[in-house]
Amino acid sequence: MRAHDITLSDLAGLPPIPSAAQVASATLPVDDIQGDILIGMHKLNQLFLFFTINDPATFKTHLANDIAPIVASAAQLSNVSTQPLVALNIAFSQTGLTALGVTDNLNDAAFSAGQVNDLTNLGETTDTWVPAFIGTSIHGVILLASDDSSLLEQQASFLDTTFGGSVTTVHQLEATVRPGAEAGHEKFGFVDGISQPALNGFHDPLPGQIVVDPGVIIVGATNDPIARPAWATGGSFLAFRQLQQLVPEFNKFMVDNAPPFEGKTLAQRANLFGARMVGRWKSGAPIDLAPLEDDPVLGADPMRNNNFDFTHPDSDITSDQSHCPFSAHIRKVRPRADLTGAAPTNTILRSGIPFGPEVSDDETASNTTTQLRGLAFVAYQAQIAKGFQFLQRAWSNNVNFPPRKNVAPGFDVIIGQAKNATRSTVGLDVNNPTAAISIPQQFVVSNGGEYFFSPPISAIASVLAA
Ligand code: HEM
Structure with missing residues (x-):
């Protein structure tokens, strides 16, 4: 029993x-x-x-x-x-x-x-x-x-x-x-x-x-x-x-397009590229605190892993992307110090969970999704127009958000949508942060x-x- x-x-x-x-x-x-x-x-x-x-x-x-x-x-x-x-x-x-x-x-x-x-x-x-x-x-x-x-x-x-x-x-x-x-x-x-x-x-x-x-x-x-x-x-x-998440295609894009970085292997460059799209390493460590190397101990520590706001001593928040790109998913959906004085009403409680099988060996080998998988996204809020809808419309899909930067930030590569058109974003190459990178495909596809x-x-x- x-x-x-x-x-x-x-x-x-x-x-x-x-x-x-x-x-x-x-x-x-x-x-x-x-x-x-x-x-x-x-x-x-x-x-x-x-x-x-x-x-x-x-x-x-x-x-x-x-x-x-x-x-x-x-x-x-x-x-x-x-x-x-x-x-x-x-x-x-x-x-x-x-x-x-x-x-x-x-x-x-x-x-x-x-x-x-x-x-x-x-x-x-x-x-x-x-x-x-x-x-x-x-x-x-x-x-x-x-x-x-x-x-x-x-x-x-x-x-x-x-x-x-x-x-x-x-x-x-x-x-x-x-x-x-x-x-x-x-x-x-x-x-x-x-x-x-x-x-x-x-x-x-x-x-x-x-x-x-x-x-x-x-x-x-x-x-x-x-x-x-x-x-x-x-x-x-x-x-x-x-x-839906096209995982093999996402992984291939990381490997094929990872910007050069002296001293890093291809796998390390691909990981850094992905971390800059999300704003966190796979371990959860925020790149605002761990910009060039993953720090799994930081990632696993709830007392430290969310304690950042994109400001740094002697750094200009309007132009500095050496830590976190303006277009990183977590920065697009929660701009922290990018929006000073804003009431934090544009927020959601998330309870999403992955669906579908793990990636098969065949899918990995062919870099092609053959089985449906992704995120069953669940967000709670008291006003949809200030919560989920706002985050998607006004921030992730808006190439000029966050505002007042030296360059238009571009799309949130993870969830930004443009009716299947090619999307462009900046900040993903830490050594050339104003360079535009073209994203030919949605790796997250809405099934409604x-x-x-x-x-x-x-x-x-x-x-x-x-
Ligand atoms: C398959 C689609 C998505 C993936 C793979 C994804 C992935 C992630 C990851 C890895 C994080 C960082 C860890 C965390 O703080 O929880 C995150 C944070 C977040 N995501 Fe997503 N996400 C997706 C869709 C969305 C959508 C559709 C929205 C809303 C429009 C959203 C809103 C957020 C918010 C608000 C945060 C917290 C940001 C912060 O406070 O730092 N996500 N997401």
């Missing part, structure tokens, strides 16, 4: 999971907030079930009687003695709320329109989208998480039987923590999930961590300026993206997604299923 059910354990380099005592003393309604938002289920294997409601009345009965009682809260997930065998969270799209007869306006235009109507902001077309995401017929998503993958399928078939024909699963995605030493690394090989905002009054901030009012992430919490129905307090908008609202648990039975 297992002493407890799932084991949410800390991964090297990532902020530690808030303790049960810390969660218990929080001023936020931690029994009502779904666990993935505050605790993160991405440290477990997951199954995402995207569904359409066929029979609202029958679905509501099951939602109230069978689902609401088992939705895992933040409090429940933070405590080993209350963690379930399989954790379940649920979120609804605008069309899902409408199907349930919920007419209250959640006052989030991107959510109401659906992600398929946000293509211009995202800089993409639906050419590479999973068909199920094209349109607005996905009504919701169930997130299942467990450290035992076989239980995910069992729970999914139990749900299938429970719901009967009242819903149809129109798309599903299985995501897993990568094996062995790669646990916590995304598919290109970099540790993911290091830098997250700390919520005032909930997290104990780590050095360098951005601190925001809870209302930046949690609807209706302190300093959420938007008028919302009272029942939505404690919820959060979930931006889901299925992002949807915007959801992850409701407070209390509202599931009392409002959504009423």
Whole structure:
């Protein structure tokens, strides 16, 4: 008999999971907030079930009687003695709320329109989208998480039987923590999930961590300026993206295009090139602190690995890319000292997890992707237009961001999008940082997604299923 059910354990380099005592003393309604938002289920294997409601009345009965009682809260997930065998969270799209007869306006235009109507902001077309995401017929998503993958399928078939024909699963995605030493690394090989905002009054901030009012992430919490129905307090908008990663192609590009660097081998130059695209080495060590050599001890130390802001003594932040390029992924999506005085409201809590198999020997040998893999990207925020959508549109896709530099920074090579056109960026060659480098291909390809609202648990039975 297992002493407890799932084991949410800390991964090297990532902020530690808030303790049960810390969660218990929080001023936020931690029994009502779904666990993935505050605790993160991405440290477990997951199954995402995207569904359409066929029979609202029958679905509501099951939602109230069978689902609401088992939705895992933040409090429940933070405590080993209350963690379930399989954790379940649920979120609804605008069309899902409408199907349930919920007419209250959640006052989030991107959510109401659906992600398929946000293509211009995202800089993409639906050419590479999973068909199920094209349109607005996905009504919701169930997130299942467990450290035992076989239980995910069992729970999914139990749900299938429970719901009967009242819903149809129109798309599903299985995501897993990568094996062995790669646990916590995304598919290109970099540790993911290091830098997250700390919520005032909930997290104990780590050095360098951005601190925001809870209302930046949690609807209706302190300093959420938007008028919302009272029942939505404690919820959060979930931006889901299925992002395919062309790993062999990315690796080949690194090797073929790594800038020259005296004294470094080709493999070292390729690693440096990739680290400059991300802003961190694969170990998680930030290149702002370790510009030329990886420092795995730094990467694994949450007290140091996020404690930087791109400023350096005797250095000019408008022109110095000797540490971190202006276009590095982490600098594009969180500019730190590049934007002085800005309120840190453009931030998200990320709970993404890799999906798909490890790269096969054949794929490595042929430098060609033949199996679908990538990142099941999950971002929580209280306003999509200030969170995910803003980071993608106004920063990653914007060649002039960060502003006030001696050269236009160019695209975020990892996620910047230009409707499949060739992208150009600067700063990747440490010895020639103003030189433009042309990126002929997207290594991260959008398979689409949807915007959801992850409701407070209390509202599931009392409002959504009423
Ligand atoms: C497959 C696609 C992606 C990959 C491979 C990727 C990879 C990474 C990695 C390796 C880090 C550094 C470690 C960390 O701090 O967690 C990071 C940070 C981050 N990423 Fe991504 N990412 C992807 C998509 C996105 C998207 C779509 C967004 C939002 C539009 C995003 C927003 C962020 C943010 C906000 C950070 C933290 C930056 C900081 O505070 O320093 N990422 N990502």
